[in-house]
Amino acid sequence: MTTTAMRASAISAGYPGVPVLHGVSLEVAAGEMLAIVGPNGAGKSTLLKVLGGSMKVTGGSVDLFGRSLGSIERRELARTVASVGQENAVAFRFTVLEIVLMGRAPHLGAFRFESRHDLEIATAALERFDLLHLARRHVQELSGGERKRVFLARALAQEPKIALLDEPTAFLDLKHIAEIFARFRELSAERGMTVIATLHDLNAAALYADRVLLLSSGTAVAYGTPDEVLTAENLERVYETGVYVGRNPSTGGLMILPAGTASARQQV
Amino acid sequence: MSEQTGAAHLTRGRMFSILGALIVLLIVCAVAAASFGSAHISLARAFTDPMSPDHAIFFAARLPRVLMGVVVGAVLAAVGAALQALVRNPLAEGGILGISGGGALGAIIALVIFARFGGGEVAVPLCAFGAALLSTVAVYRLAMVDGQLEPFTLLLVGVIFNAFWGAAIMLVNSAVNFYFAHSILFWLMGSLEAPTYSEVVMVALLGLAGFAVLMFRARDMNLLSLGDESAAELGVDVDVLRRTIFVTTSVMIGAAVSVSGIISFVGLIVPHTLRLVFGADHRLLLPASLIGGAAFMVAADLVARVAIAPAEIPVGAITALCGGPFFIYMLRREGRRPLSL
Secondary structure: OEEEEEEEEEEEEEEEEEEEEEEEEEEOOOOOEEEOOOOOOOOOHHHHHHHOOOOOOOOOEEEEEEEEHHOHHHHHHHHHHHEEEOOOOOOOEEEHHHHHHHOOOOOOOOOOOOOHHHHHHHHHHHHOOHHHHOOOOOOOOHHHHHHHHHHHHHHHOOOOOOEEEEEEOOOOHHHHHHHHHHHHHHHEEEEEEEEEEOOHHHHHHHHHHHEEEEEOEEEEHHHHHHHHOOHHHHHHHHHHEEEEEEEEOOOEEEEEOOHHHHHHHOOO | OOOOOOOOOOOHHHHHHHHHHHHHHHHHHHHHHHHOOOOOOOHHEEEEEEEEOOHHHHHHHHHHHHHHHHHHHHHHHHHHHHHHHHHOOOOOOOOOOOOHHHHHHOOOOOOOHHHHHOHHHHHHHHHHHHHHHHHHHHHHOEEEEEEEEEEEEEEEEEEHHHHHHHHHHHHHHHOOOOHHHHHHHHHHHHOOOOOHHHHHHHHHHHHHHHHHHHOOOOOHHHHHHOHHHHHHOOOOOOOHHHHHHHHHHHHHHHHHHHOOOOOOOOHHHHHHHHHHHOOOOOHHHHHHHHHHHHHHHHHHHHHHOOOOOOOOOHHHHHHHHHEEEEEEHHHHHHHOOOOOO
């Protein structure tokens, strides 16, 4: 019997005058990794904001471990859900360790300094993302990939039950993409952390996710295991271009490619 | 490139040793400022002989002035640090954003009106506060572009506000008689001339109350550096935090402006320097700015009093002479690496 970490029932949301999501439902079991995929503007980031509570629904409801998202107090929510957005600009020159320690804020009172325990958690988070040697550096001096990992480590220091990651692997090279997913796999095995990530990279979704939600124009087109969702038929309909879905000959895993130059030439 | 040897994060021990060192610096500045001036006095005689002119000069002129420098400098620098956290821009400061100018106009209007009826002691700081709050909120809202605070729009709005308030003050200046015109000039230049002990106490009390509120939100200001959304996701009620900073800094600026006029750049130079040396954590930056701002102002006022003695330079001119080039230097840095100070 698995517990449901997050359940969204027919949620609609958007900006004033611009509805983005139309009745999206999903259910993620604790410890699972859900990938949200879909074309640009499908509403992936908006869905993530709604699930994180930073955006209100205009219809439907979101439950966290059986409790309504709206009924959970702000700081308690921050101890349950950690979000890492796409933009990670930091004003002022904080050190890497300071940024990661900020993840402890929801666990501390206003005047409390971080304890040895908090420092241990932050150090462990830095270690996990291979950042310990950068602890004293200012975030502004890091590469895009390093900075991304700093914010993932900060989310980890929150000790959340659910991590919401918006394009966690954008602009990262293959090695770091593999490592980041491996780290979150470990976390899900070690402490049952649930991960919900938007992904542009369909192959990464196929390789690492337990479940995939395919969004298009704010509607869920398909929801299920990667094999069920990432079919040529579904993808061609949603991305409006030819898609080849095959098997990686060495692993047997799903392999997704654009259908190729021949069909592209025919379309023109 | 960064110094690899700097502290990786703030600890309580590190905070207290830095604040202790700054308090020593403040004491040195204050003693120097109390000892020197256009008239030569003996501190020993001032304390031992109550009938001596040294006693009179020290207690009637020099001491209140040094104390006023302490409280005004402390308030302006702490407010600078808080405003920078609010707008996530190290170039923000009460004077630069036109908040002090708004406060000064409010103070002047109250001064002119209440001179007839009395009650100015309460009305002047109150109106300065009201006008400062109005300016803060207006600058903040006007610099919002698509829900984002545009750093350079913010500075431009500040420039416009300064010009506008300056013109309004000149307008009042032209409309009132000579006695007021002198006080108005005093407000425009910013000066610590001839304060009373009751004014010192008023600024000290409002300043300390405001500072306590800001300290309570210091860690939330750190989180705000990550952006509104990230701060909210870490449990900060960003709207409440923003309103708290609006009101608190306006009370503090209103109190300072109503006694000393527009003294610019203190809130820029002091927090920036401290941040560069000791790091960006607001739990240290706010109290360090409070103490460092006091030391800086007392030192600047000493220069103002002795540089061309027996004549005196308004202290606002000294801070602006230091702050102008400093601001340009920071602006050039900002252009190369946005929002990274």
